[in-house]
Amino acid sequence: MVKLAVSIQKHLGEFRLSVDFAVECGLTILFGPSGCGKSSILSTIAGLLRPDSGRIALGEEVFFDSACGIHVSPQRRRVGLVFQNYALFPHLNVERNICFAIDRESQDFQRKRLRELLALLRLESLAHRYPAELSGGQQQRVAVARALAPHPHLLLLDEPFSALDPELREELRDELKRLQIQLALPIVMVTHTRSEALQLADTVVRLEFGQVMALGSAAAVLSPPPRTGNNARFSW
Numbered sequence: 001m002v003k004l005a006v007s008i009q010k011h012l013g014e015f016r017l018s019v020d021f022a023v024e025c026g027l028t029i030l031f032g033p034s035g036c037g038k039s040s041i042l043s044t045i046a047g048l049l050r051p052d053s054g055r056i057a058l059g060e061e062v063f064f065d066s067a068c069g070i071h072v073s074p075q076r077r078r079v080g081l082v083f084q085n086y087a088l089f090p091h092l093n094v095e096r097n098i099c100f101a102i103d104r105e106s107q108d109f110q111r112k113r114l115r116e117l118l119a120l121l122r123l124e125s126l127a128h129r130y131p132a133e134l135s136g137g138q139q140q141r142v143a144v145a146r147a148l149a150p151h152p153h154l155l156l157l158d159e160p161f162s163a164l165d166p167e168l169r170e171e172l173r174d175e176l177k178r179l180q181i182q183l184a185l186p187i188v189m190v191t192h193t194r195s196e197a198l199q200l201a202d203t204v205v206r207l208e209f210g211q212v213m214a215l216g217s218a219a220a221v222l223s224p225p226p227r228t229g230n231n232a233r234f235s236w
């Protein structure tokens, strides 16, 4: 199985991120309270944020290694990233939002890949709608289709369900799990919702104050909180 290994340090103003973890690829959840460094970790894996030092590798592919002077550009990492707000282009319809991310080998290739992605994310009937004409869940599916378009080796999701109502969250969690299994694609997802982590995770990395506090199965890492302490910051 491919392993994602992240061992990095980064100063962000007063905040110090210092994490060292390796996960077998499946669905990994980065879990922790607001401000603990989850999104910053995703950004370093995607290549949008450069660590001060350390190493990031996915299997044999080294994305970053300060000791060897390696910093692969985001475009060359083959990492798909879905932001919290989905970041769709408002002036492009669903089809064109997705096509934007498909390698332009040929028109036939592009049409074929577009059909595959529309079917995979169940978006066929929405292909000509604009983002403003879609529900939050539909926008999220378009964002995932766009992230998958260039055949990434890793998919990163930053709180993908945060804007959705509870019923839709449940449905889309199931869809995500289906996708992950169907595509055998490693996924790293950020959440601070415990139920989400319990339902989805093969591995949970629990973070606090820019550091890894625990790593393991969801059941092991997310055991019920003690009665005292400041766990109120988590969504238990």
Ligand SMILES: Nc1ncnc2c1ncn2[C@@H]1O[C@H](COP(=O)(O)OP(=O)(O)OP(=O)(O)O)[C@@H](O)[C@H]1O
Pocket (backbone or CB within 6 Å): 012, 013, 014, 015, 032, 033, 034, 035, 036, 037, 038, 039, 040, 041, 192
């Ligand atoms: N460019 C920056 N300059 C200074 N501080 C930053 C910068 N980016 C992030 N930070 C700080 O780094 C810390 C970690 O931020 P990050 O967004 O990674 O946390 P998070 O766990 O994803 O939070 P949330 O769950 O609220 O999205 C925060 O304290 C944040 O204020």
